[in-house]
Each structure stands twice: as structure tokens, then as C-alpha cells.
Amino acid sequence: MRQLLLLIFVFFASQWLFKKLKRAQAAAGAQAGGGAGAARASHGPAASGGAPQLPDPLVRCAECGVHTPSSEAIIAAGHRFCSADHARRHAARPTGRDAR
Ligand SMILES: [Zn+2]
Structure with missing residues (x-):
């Protein structure tokens, strides 16, 4: 045994x-x-078999309309921009409603 x-x-x-x-x-x-x-x-x-890293959601630039990853986008005055330069340009430009 x-x-x-x-x-x-x-x-x-x-x-x-x-x-x-x-x-x-x-x-x-x-x-x-x-x-x-x-x-x-x-x-x-x-x-x-890990889950792939989620890509950044794309946001549209309020100045030129280019789509930029949200992590790289500049947010100013409630608008999103592809670069700080466009944010500045958008702020400097008078709004369409006032011009008319
Ligand atoms: Zn832009």
C-alpha cells in the first residue's frame, strides 16, 4: 500500500x-x-491578449477645422484648437455676429 x-x-x-x-x-x-x-x-x-490602448478622441479645431487628438488640443474660451497659435488667432478675431 x-x-x-x-x-x-x-x-x-x-x-x-x-x-x-x-x-x-x-x-x-x-x-x-x-x-x-x-x-x-x-x-x-x-x-x-491584452486590450489595445484606446486612441485619443479627435476634436475639431475651431479655427482651421483640423482634427487633433484631445490630449494635444488647446482648449480656450470653450473652444478647442489644434495649436495655441490658432487659439490666439480665434480670440483676436471679432465674432461674426458683432461684425454684421
Ligand atoms: Zn487649427
Whole structure:
């Protein structure tokens, strides 16, 4: 009976060892391929399919109409601009309603 238990233990131990060996081989292969691959292998297969980074929503410049990522846009007087120069130009220009 004790031999059977030992056999089961050896079976599990060998499986664990085999898994560890396989992982080490995969890591070695990734290292041979490149540093980036090795870094990804350390995270495991579950982490490889991460969500892509969301792009910045585009905002329209009130002066020239060019679409700019919101992180780069200049916001002045409630309007969004592609650059500080356009924000200044828009502020300096008199509004259409007053001109008419
Ligand atoms: Zn502009």
C-alpha cells in the first residue's frame, strides 16, 4: 500500500518536473528569439491578449477645422484648437455676429 502511494507521488512529481522543464525550454526559445518575446513569456499566455490602448478622441479645431487628438488640443474660451497659435488667432478675431 505504501508503494502505491509512493508511485502516485512519483507520478505527480514527474509531471511537475516535466511541466517545469517544458516552461524552461519555452523561455530559452523566447530568449533566443528576442528580449521582447521573453518578457511576454513570463506573463503567460493569458496576458498576451491584452486590450489595445484606446486612441485619443479627435476634436475639431475651431479655427482651421483640423482634427487633433484631445490630449494635444488647446482648449480656450470653450473652444478647442489644434495649436495655441490658432487659439490666439480665434480670440483676436471679432465674432461674426458683432461684425454684421
Ligand atoms: Zn487649427
